[in-house]
Amino acid sequence: MQKATADKSDPIAAQLAPVGRETVQDRVYLELRRALIGGLFEPSQVLTIRGLADALMTSTMPVREALGRLITEKALEALPNRSVRVPPITLERMDDLLRARILIEGEAIALAATRMTSRQITTIESMLGEWDEMRALKHKKDVDREVTLNQAFHFEIYRACGSAVLIPMIESLWLQSGPCIRVAIYAFSDAGEIDTAHYHRTIVKAIAAQDAKEARDALVADISRPFTFLRNKLEAEAKKGQSA
Amino acid sequence: MQKATADKSDPIAAQLAPVGRETVQDRVYLELRRALIGGLFEPSQVLTIRGLADALMTSTMPVREALGRLITEKALEALPNRSVRVPPITLERMDDLLRARILIEGEAIALAATRMTSRQITTIESMLGEWDEMRALKHKKDVDREVTLNQAFHFEIYRACGSAVLIPMIESLWLQSGPCIRVAIYAFSDAGEIDTAHYHRTIVKAIAAQDAKEARDALVADISRPFTFLRNKLEAEAKKGQSA
DNA sequence: TCAATGCAAGTGTGATCACAAATCAAATAA
DNA sequence: TTATTTGATTTGTGATCACACTTGCATTGA
The missing domain is CATH 1.10.10.10 (Winged helix-like DNA-binding domain superfamily/Winged helix DNA-binding domain)
Known part of the structure; x- marks a missing residue:
């Protein structure tokens, strides 16, 4: 046979x-x-x-x-x-991407906030700890691991939204904003980083309390930060290039 | 040379x-x-x-x-x-698709409502007329033309939202809900159709008045109808199949 | 009669080839 | 020196081939 x-x-x-x-x-x-x-x-x-x-x-x-x-x-x-x-970065495209991400990822986390099991919440809490740990021994800026962990954290939440339609769209949005984000993270590292884990803690707290609105607001703040940071940087460069 | x-x-x-x-x-x-x-x-x-x-x-x-x-x-x-x-139709998938379409197409039309030029508004008004015309001589149900015109109407609006990110997502959503829609439209034809042009007129009126909220509400009603119709049909069939 | 086996047609996947278009470089002319 | 042209290399595109896997059907066996 x-x-x-x-x-x-x-x-x-x-x-x-x-x-x-x-x-x-x-x-x-x-x-x-x-x-x-x-x-x-x-x-x-x-x-x-x-x-x-x-x-x-x-x-x-x-x-x-x-x-x-x-x-x-x-x-x-x-x-x-x-x-x-790979598409070049423009201010219009960044604003466009950010608006779409706020719309869709905000909806996804609002859905997830009322659906995540305690098991799943435990998972993202442990990711929080892993984040702190990595931040503690910051002998070298491990951007790769930071990006990976950030991605795992967000998608652990998005997966819980229960929508097989929204998740691929979010993946597409991350795919499109990936190059921008990397640039922004490097800019962060130069400029003395704000505590990005703060927003993540707020998100976990809101989800644990099943507070969809609070979770959405914290997420919006979280994903907006690198974009606005990079936006300011690009605008400053444009102004400098204009005057030069 | x-x-x-x-x-x-x-x-x-x-x-x-x-x-x-x-x-x-x-x-x-x-x-x-x-x-x-x-x-x-x-x-x-x-x-x-x-x-x-x-x-x-x-x-x-x-x-x-x-x-x-x-x-x-x-x-x-x-x-x-x-x-x-081509993916099979399930109730969960239909609800999922409709929710995503309401979210994203609703946002797109709200953006478009404040951005469409009078030239563009004239275009969709003329489509309204074409729709009535087709509806008038309904000697044969030209489903193909109905689908095409409906698509042209909606995307003429969406294109005006000014987002190069949202539009491909909407196209993807139409691609995914295409098979469902066709089934729903045939079901409509059997069941004595409601005046679908009514919602389109409301949409045009709201856009002409730059009333984003009204436009979004009318759009939600417009795209929800075939889904809820098909949903009821599928549920009825499921119940009948269960009892049989 | 029915299940199991074996063969044949069909299908997706990856590699390779042929060709046209684009790109780059060197050489030539002004 | 600078601009133009010509030739060679690179690149994307489409076609074809080879292979492995699946599917379906017919034959065989109990």
Whole structure:
């Protein structure tokens, strides 16, 4: 009954990899996605299919499909030259992104505030502790871990909103604002950072109290901060460049 | 200076086709997109790459890229078998979609209400007239044209919201609710239709008065109707199926 | 008659090739 | 020196091929 590639019909092995093996295309897509959310690509940077294929040690085929998907999500931009780049930062786009994020993530956290189980609340509380811990030993600014932890914290909440429609939209928004955020976080580090964990604590407290309005307000403050910070920075640079 | 393929550097010809020639991939993507929004595919219908490639008279390559893009937009669904289908309709998904559409399209129309130029308002007013005209000679129920006109009306408004972030999200939402809508419209036709143009008139009136709240309320009523109608129908069927 | 087995057609995935367009660089002319 | 042109390299796009997996049907066995 069993062919040479027998493992797949072995019930035990099947349980270890039950969801169907991952395709190269998905691996590439997730890899690029992670890089974009983490801000590993600079705004306006152009990406080539063959370049990425070499970097990811695969052929061009999975890369071009992944790029196409990211372009439809507006995470990347297709130039008329048919080359693709990560979208440049403009003030209009930042304001636009922030408004959309306030609208949608605010709704998601308001829904989640009345739906999170005590188990889930415990999880985000422990993330709070992990955040403090990382902040305590700040011998080196581990921006990567900061970004990752921030993402995990927010999406642990968003997942609890119970909407299979809103969550992908939020992911798309993070994908689009990833490059901006990274720039903003670096700017923060230079400028002597405010305690970002404060807002997170407020969020957890509000959710524990099932106070949807308070949770939404704290979230708005949390996600607005890097945007307004970066906005001020860009405006200052623009003014300086104008006078020079 | 000019090569043998001279036309592209001719300024006049360049103006006629300024955006770069269209790729087959984009044509296929737009074709499938149009079919999905128009509800030409049934819920749960499975699509094959080679089948679509034959139907669209191209190779498999552009089709697989288009399918990948539509899957990331949640307009299509990837089964663990690696086959793709248009997502089935469930009550939860409908409620989820409607809530998201109220949130986002409501915000978009509220923004548009204070930004539309008199030129744009004239455009949607004329669409109103076209709608009445079509409704007048209702010798045959031209569902396709009804869907197309409805789409044109709404997106003429949404485009005026001035957000390059919200509009793609709305397009994604229409893509996802397309199959449901088509089913609902057919159900309407059977059940003796309410005057859908009434809400559209209210919307135009509110926008002309720059009354954002009124416009949002009318829009919510407009897009809720087919959903609640279909919801009642599905619930009735479920109850009947349960008792039988 | 019905379940199990085995074969065949169909399908998605990834790699490679061919081609046209774009980009870049060097060489030439003004 | 500067601007223009020409040639080579790079790049995206579409087609085709090879392979593995799934699905469906027919044959075989009890």
